[in-house]
Amino acid sequence: xxxxxxxxxxxxxxxxxxxxxxxxxxxxxxxxxxxxxxxxxxxxxxxxxxxxxxxxxxxxxxxxxxxxxxxxxxxxxxxxxxxxxxxxxxxxxxxxxxxxxxxxxxxxxxxxxxxxxxxxxxxxxxxxxxxxxxxxxxxxxxxxxxxxxxxxxxxxxxxxxxxxxxxxxxxxxxxxxxxxxxxxxxxxxxxxxxxxxxxxxxxxxxxxxxxxxxxxxxxxxxxxxxxxxxxxxxxxxxxxxxxxxxxxxxxxxxxxxxxxxxxxxxxxxxxxxxxxxxxxxxxxxxxxxxxxxxxxxxxxxxxxxxxxxxxxxxxxxxxxxxxxxxxxxxxxxxxxxxxxxxxxxxxxxxxxxxxxxxxxxxxxxxxxxxxxxxxxxxx
Amino acid sequence: xxxxxxxxxxxxxxxxxxxxxxxxxxxxxxxxxxxxxxxxxxxxxxxxxxxxxxxxxxxxxxxxxxxxxxxxxxxxxxxxxxxxxxxxxxxxxxxxxxxxxxxxxxxxxxxxxxxxxxxxxxxxxxxxxxxxxxxxxxxxxxxxxxxxxxxxxxxxxxxxxxxxxxxxxxxxxxxxxxxxxxxxxxxxxxxxxxx
Numbered sequence: 001x002x003x004x005x006x007x008x009x010x011x012x013x014x015x016x017x018x019x020x021x022x023x024x025x026x027x028x029x030x031x032x033x034x035x036x037x038x039x040x041x042x043x044x045x046x047x048x049x050x051x052x053x054x055x056x057x058x059x060x061x062x063x064x065x066x067x068x069x070x071x072x073x074x075x076x077x078x079x080x081x082x083x084x085x086x087x088x089x090x091x092x093x094x095x096x097x098x099x100x101x102x103x104x105x106x107x108x109x110x111x112x113x114x115x116x117x118x119x120x121x122x123x124x125x126x127x128x129x130x131x132x133x134x135x136x137x138x139x140x141x142x143x144x145x146x147x148x149x150x151x152x153x154x155x156x157x158x159x160x161x162x163x164x165x166x167x168x169x170x171x172x173x174x175x176x177x178x179x180x181x182x183x184x185x186x187x188x189x190x191x192x193x194x195x196x197x198x199x200x201x202x203x204x205x206x207x208x209x210x211x212x213x214x215x216x217x218x219x220x221x222x223x224x225x226x227x228x229x230x231x232x233x234x235x236x237x238x239x240x241x242x243x244x245x246x247x248x249x250x251x252x253x254x255x256x257x258x259x260x261x262x263x264x265x266x267x268x269x270x271x272x273x274x275x276x277x278x279x280x281x282x283x284x285x286x287x288x289x290x291x292x293x294x295x296x297x298x299x300x301x302x303x304x305x306x307x308x309x310x311x312x313x314x315x316x317x318x319x320x321x322x323x324x325x326x327x328x329x330x331x332x333x334x335x336x337x338x339x340x341x342x343x344x345x346x347x348x349x350x351x352x353x354x355x356x357x358x359x360x361x362x363x364x365x366x367x368x369x370x371x372x373x374x375x376x377x378x379x
Numbered sequence: 380x381x382x383x384x385x386x387x388x389x390x391x392x393x394x395x396x397x398x399x400x401x402x403x404x405x406x407x408x409x410x411x412x413x414x415x416x417x418x419x420x421x422x423x424x425x426x427x428x429x430x431x432x433x434x435x436x437x438x439x440x441x442x443x444x445x446x447x448x449x450x451x452x453x454x455x456x457x458x459x460x461x462x463x464x465x466x467x468x469x470x471x472x473x474x475x476x477x478x479x480x481x482x483x484x485x486x487x488x489x490x491x492x493x494x495x496x497x498x499x500x501x502x503x504x505x506x507x508x509x510x511x512x513x514x515x516x517x518x519x520x521x522x523x524x525x526x527x528x529x530x531x532x533x534x535x536x537x538x539x540x541x542x543x544x545x546x547x548x549x550x551x552x553x554x555x556x557x558x559x560x561x562x563x564x565x566x567x568x569x570x571x572x573x574x
Binding site for chain 2: 011
């Protein structure tokens with residue numbers, strides 16, 4: 001092999017990118033040729049010099065700055081979406097209130113939670129048969145009621161009732177369409193689904209399940225104001241409250257009558273969720289009713305774990321600040337670190353707080369449509 | 380791509396910032412290192428790395444799971460750095476490339492009398508600064524592959540995918556890149572050692 005040829009593939013030889021034949025040719029050449037050997041040593045040195053340069057660490061504010069920019073990113077996007085929605089809404093319903101811009105993006109999170117829930121459902125359904133499930137549920141029962149000799153079925157009912165989980169398959173006391181629905185729309189009646197999700201619920205209970213319930217009722221009523229008053233009364237008597245409401249008037253056909261249409265957003269304690277839903281339904285004709293469950297357990301537990309880790313970090317940092325007799329600079333660095341950790345802790349606490357709020361006080365959205373009983377016209 | 384990564388990617392696609400930050404936990408350090416070694420100072424590198432990460436976040440909806448996330452990620456980062464370098468070049472009055480560029484586009488170095496790296500180079504303590512200064516003078520298409528290969532340890536195939544160039548091109552660029560760097564070092568170290 002000539003020197004020129006050798007020089008061309010010396011780099012490859014150094015990186016072990018040559019096959020055996022080529023490699024041995026190079027080696028043979030290098031044994032005798034001093035110049036190429038020197039060239040080889042030099043290239044090896046270059047590579048070594050580059051490789052020896054250490055990896056640098058992220059600058060102090062890197063993660064915080066990035067976080068801020070990511071948040072800005074999201075709020076830009078949701079601003080765009082809200083603007084578009086506002087434009088659409090202002091054409092259709094003049095009175096519809098715009099969604100509040102919350103720090104925590106629920107549309108996104110519920111989509112995420114729903115995706116997680118779907119994964120849990122599909123994973124569990126792939127892995128489990130009923131036999132296995134019953135063993136697990138029995139374990140849960142024993143944990144929950146060690147003293148009592150409750151029958152297995154009774155115990156199951158107890159736990160479900162206290163959790164407020166919707167969709168009891170064996171005793172469906174709610175005559176209305178009652179589906180577990182991960183995305184909050186579509187009203188397919190699947191008898192199988194509630195039972196399957198029941199089993200899954202018991203499975204996830206082992207990781208301290210956090211489930212956000214949501215209800216929706218669309219009612220046709222004869223008298224809007226009367227229905228509203230009754231609903232408000234039953235909500236308040238059960239320890240809930242009306243968070244938001246709006247109402248609009250529409251002319252009924254050619255008559256001089258005006259029909260009212262409105263939305264009410266209700267917050268109700270978790271254990272009153274089902275009862276409130278059915279009581280609301282009693283005020284008129286149910287056009288549409290839905291319940292959704294969003295399982296945020298995994299996210300919630302992740303956040304809680306992260307929080308306790310951070311709080312550990314916080315106390316460690318505080319300890320090191322007290323002990324160290326170091327110079328001004330590193331103390332300053334440590335204090336910056338402390339501030340950063342505290343900020344993260346606050347963020348996490350806020351998110352967890354919001355989750356807790358939604359879990360404890362589910363939302364029921366009610367739409368009331370006044371119907372003219374004379375002409376029986378509905379819009 | 381393991382399952383956890385897939386889950387984090389899905390969550391991030393939906394706008395979950397926490398999941399995204401978890402996803403890029405390991406990657407962001409390497410991204411910053413690439414930027415720092417490409418660009419040369421930490422402030423600019425920090426800005427550019429963050430911009431690249433934001434771009435990754437926004438582009439996730441375009442990421443289909445068929446290729447490796449790592450390759451896709453580093454492609455965005457590397458391209459951002461290259462763009463930045465080209466932007467900076469337009470501002471600089473003195474183009475360092477001209478030093479080496481010939482009419483037909485190939486690169487030529489003045490052959491100094493000393494053809495090989497001086498032995499004393501091994502003794503210089505400030506090797507690191509010397510190398511980094513020299514690296515900045517290597518034209519960016521060679522600099523990129525040298526950084527990816529020798530400083531960050533990517534394989535030839537990975538580099539080929541990240542830079543979207545055929546494997547043969549990568550092989551020749553690494554070879555020429557090392558030779559170029561060697562020549563620059565010889566010249567620089569002559570001045571250095573004279574002091």
